Amino acid sequence: MAAREAPTGAGERDMAMDGKPDRGRVEMDSEECKGCGLCVEACPPKVLLLSDALNHYGYHPARYAGVGCTGCGICFFVCPEPGAIMVLRLAAAA
Numbered sequence: 001m002a003a004r005e006a007p008t009g010a011g012e013r014d015m016a017m018d019g020k021p022d023r024g025r026v027e028m029d030s031e032e033c034k035g036c037g038l039c040v041e042a043c044p045p046k047v048l049l050l051s052d053a054l055n056h057y058g059y060h061p062a063r064y065a066g067v068g069c070t071g072c073g074i075c076f077f078v079c080p081e082p083g084a085i086m087v088l089r090l091a092a093a094a
């Protein structure tokens with residue numbers, strides 16, 4: 001069972017919890033998501049969760065906790081819905 005949204009709200013910070021900058025950014029289209037939870041289960045650092053809110057299809061869409069994405073792209077490859085997930089790899093700071 002995929003994790004549901006934590007009440008704390010992880011915040012929209014720029015730095016990962018270990019103090020290092022995030023290496024990736026994941027952008028989710030909540031209206032394209034069917035709430036299957038595959039991305040939530042597959043994400044190695046566990047930075048995706050299912051929202052408490054419903055989208056217009058009546059699913060709990062996946063969302064990014066806001067910090068900790070490594071840019072690995074696994075969520076993109078496991079998602080069955082075209083257009084639900086986009087992963088951007090961030091350039092390392094100079």
Ligand code: SF4
Binds near residue numbers: 026045087
């Ligand atoms: S790109 Fe990797 S680390 Fe980032 S949200 Fe997707 S599975 Fe998780």
Ligand code: SF4
Binds near residue numbers: 036061078080
């Ligand atoms: S983003 Fe894709 S893999 Fe993740 S819950 Fe939604 S439909 Fe499933």
